[in-house]
Amino acid sequence: MNTALVIDNQIRRAVGRLKDRLEERRRRSRPPAAAAILRMRDGLVCCRVCSCTERQPCEPPCGWDQVDLCTGCAATVDALVEWVTGAHRPNKAALFREVSNQVKTEGRV
Ligand SMILES: [Zn+2]
Ligand SMILES: [Zn+2]
Numbered sequence: 102m103n104t105a106l107v108i109d110n111q112i113r114r115a116v117g118r119l120k121d122r123l124e125e126r127r128r129r130s131r132p133p134a135a136a137a138i139l140r141m142r143d144g145l146v147c148c149r150v151c152s153c154t155e156r157q158p159c160e161p162p163c164g165w166d167q168v169d170l171c172t173g174c175a176a177t178v179d180a181l182v183e184w185v186t187g188a189h190r191p192n193k194a195a196l197f198r199e200v201s202n203q204v205k206t207e208g209r210v
Pocket of ligand 1: 148149150151152153170171172173174175
């Protein structure tokens with residue numbers, strides 16, 4: 102077998118394992134759902150943040166990051182955690198004013 106190909110495959114497998122490990126660590130570092138009681142809507146588990154369900158997903162369509170937290174909300178939480186920990190003086194009220202203004206400007210609800 103071609104040595105370069107063998108090495109290429111080994112690197113690809115090693116990167117895959119590393120990605121798996123990072124993903125695993127990310128999942129484990131997340132706090133478990135606050136309560137074991139899942140919120141339901143139309144007989145389906147709904148996201149504890151935005152109330153989306155498998156039948157009525159977010160736009161763009163989401164999946165599940167945790168059993169009751171959708172990938173859209175999880176990504177937003179990640180971004181906000183980065184902001185809260187990195188911003189000089191993170192003012193949540195000011196942030197949400199900005200969000201509201203932006204939504205108004207874009208002509209959404
Ligand atoms: Zn959600
Ligand atoms: Zn969602």
